Amino acid sequence: MSGPGDPAPGTLAALQTTLAAEHAAVWVLGVLGGRTSASRSGSLYAAISAAYVAHRSRRDQLTSTIRDLGSDPVASAAAYDLPRPIEGPGPSDRQLAAAALEVEQRCAATYAFLVAQTSGRERGWAIRALNEAAVRELAFRGTPEMFPGADEYADR
Amino acid sequence: MAVTGPILPRRATLVAGAGTVLAVAGCDDTRGTPRAVSPVSSASSAPDAVLVERVVTALQRAERVAAGHGSLELAALHRAHLEALDADVAGGRAPRHGPPVRRTEQHLHAALVAAAEGAASGTLARLLASMSAAVGQRLAMPETVA
Numbered sequence: 386m387s388g389p390g391d392p393a394p395g396t397l398a399a400l401q402t403t404l405a406a407e408h409a410a411v412w413v414l415g416v417l418g419g420r421t422s423a424s425r426s427g428s429l430y431a432a433i434s435a436a437y438v439a440h441r442s443r444r445d446q447l448t449s450t451i452r453d454l455g456s457d458p459v460a461s462a463a464a465y466d467l468p469r470p471i472e473g474p475g476p477s478d479r480q481l482a483a484a485a486l487e488v489e490q491r492c493a494a495t496y497a498f499l500v501a502q503t504s505g506r507e508r509g510w511a512i513r514a515l516n517e518a519a520v521r522e523l524a525f526r527g528t529p530e531m532f533p534g535a536d537e538y539a540d541r
Numbered sequence: 542m543a544v545t546g547p548i549l550p551r552r553a554t555l556v557a558g559a560g561t562v563l564a565v566a567g568c569d570d571t572r573g574t575p576r577a578v579s580p581v582s583s584a585s586s587a588p589d590a591v592l593v594e595r596v597v598t599a600l601q602r603a604e605r606v607a608a609g610h611g612s613l614e615l616a617a618l619h620r621a622h623l624e625a626l627d628a629d630v631a632g633g634r635a636p637r638h639g640p641p642v643r644r645t646e647q648h649l650h651a652a653l654v655a656a657a658e659g660a661a662s663g664t665l666a667r668l669l670a671s672m673s674a675a676v677g678q679r680l681a682m683p684e685t686v687a
Binding site (some may be wrong): 493494502509515518519520529534538 | 553610614618621631654658663664666667668670671672673674675677678679681682685
């Protein structure tokens, strides 16, 4: 996204916040993928796998950008809470999809935050990430929103 | 691996991150609190006035085209976006044989992305980016945007 140089005030902190969210998304989606049956729930498995790959790529891009800006990227935690409980040994597709949907919605809010805190290439990156997360929501039984990542406008 | 409830005492960064986002957004005095937001007025953001005017024109056109093709949910989306920009809903008649909805939405999506990239105000950029994502969702649903 960016080369060496002094980032605008707030940019680095916002990038670190987004990276922290990506670490969590990658971890949670990995857990959800491990609980999804590829043979019984092929489309959900494919959607979770695609989301996992997308967030892993975003995580790596952010890590590289933060290093280019001369900072140490925030590290991943050893483990994370799931956004919602996954009950029992064989969670339902509905439970898994709802958890994945929540991951994407929270990431969309984080990307929208990054849009506000950045400019130039970093902002362009955040806009694309927000758009992609919003579309991925649809694969997890999400319904189209009025303001993805900024739902306070819908509540006016 | 048991995944019911908290895995470790440490809170999920995703959860904390979202909280941080809301907390930071709440400190933005140009936007108000996340649950009591005001429309982003072009008059209140002079450097972005021309940019907002272009977006409003594109939204009004898309609203007319969607309404003209009977895409009521899409037209409602554009009206909500116009209201968020504190702009009037299109007053003109819906064209009977206007351009295809999908092409109009694709143009609108590109315009919203470009406007979000170029906005001087971070608050406005965030709103425009969110609008572009909303249109992007409809474009990803063939049954919504024919």
